[in-house]
Amino acid sequence: MRVMVIVKASTSSEAGELPSAELLEAMGKYNKELVKAGVMKSGDGLKPSSQGLRVRFRGSERIVTNGPFAETSELIAGYWLWDVASMEEAVDWVKRCPNPMKEESDIEIRPFFEMADFAESDPDGKVAAHEDELRAEVAMSESTLVPYLFFSGRCAEAIAFYEKTLGATIAMLMRFSESPDGVPEGMLQKGFEDKVMHATVHIGKLTLMCSDGCDDKSAFDGFRLALSLPSEGDCSRVFDSLAQGGTIDMPLTPTFWSPLYGMVTDQFGVGWMVMVPGEQS
Template structure:
């Protein structure tokens, strides 16, 4: 964690200048391109915050502002670097985040390996890993993906008229950056919709004509996205157990990792890492 310490100006609520915002934006862009920055934000002054003191069973809430400015935090980054030395070099390249002299503090996170002596049987580490996996799953998104068996254009027109839908994009098989595998499409489907996105209210729905005009009761798949490839692989494998892999996980032009699977209950899924 790279901590931007508060200053008199930040505690007074003074906002950074346009020049500083632009410089900090350019710096953050360098961090992201280098694969270092995981997150980062500025914090409002302590006058907008509270403190909770723990004294036995008592909880004492105190409203800000707080006097010891040099000990307060005005912002932070989370970085993943190889060493403290690398972090120091990156901090030296940062623009001064304040209008006056300022300090940036660098602190390392504990890893579970640091607690090996306190966790000799590994139970606490196992629990921590399960909690991390649960947190990753909560970042997943679920969206319906509908197959219209050659009537996708008709369906989109209907939803626009009947439901006020907004068509966000539509791409035809003939427009695909990658050639469609030979024999995949029914004859005459070359100009059908490969992928389209429309919105009804706040719900975004994905759809396609599919590869032929054979409608079926199970003419849909659930599209499930995760921010990490590890989570994507883990969930894909779990859905495939007792089911059928329709398309193995692989890199595509629209996703760094994408695959299709039908689970043991007959529900079709598309599992992917969304393209950044």
């Protein structure tokens, strides 16, 4: 079951007093235990109500009131979203929490409504289906899509090339020989034992994942990476760098959508579209 665990505000939290270093450390350890147990899904502290607003609904009116708000006992200073088996489990976890305030304080546990609670009002399941669609839409809006390239044994060479030509930085790199689980027998082509099993590389705002793969049979086909640069000088410099040892598929030229645009396949077989963004209409 999902519950919201609410840290009620206190005189010190409403005064904007920040927690001590000791409390921050204790809370950090507690949150780590929650995450490790699979209980905590999210959580944050809130600034005092003096920095907040309220909107009152009165018929068609919407009346906005600036904080602070007087009834401290009704305000909240922070929250967690937990996934627990029962309210009893939630209580057990709350009892282990460090006191979040300098003075006496309260933490409130409130279960979320689930669609099953509304079955009587939704006999045909239309509302439940709509909620499922919305949850899926939210999940996709928060998802990330990252290109994953297989370099057929030339991954380390390619990364070094992109470091030099594009200013790439390596966030992580692991070779097959470094795998904590080992590699199944017969999976790798002979000589691939020290090849790159997985790497994460940043090029500007792009995150790129890459590997050597298990053999030298991979080939790039049917896609290109689009790289936008702020000026024509930068565009020409990067285009020329990528073309070293590669093939120019379309020379840099002005187009109706870009002041300068070209296509090049680098020496590793990766296709690029290099451009200066056009003006937004």
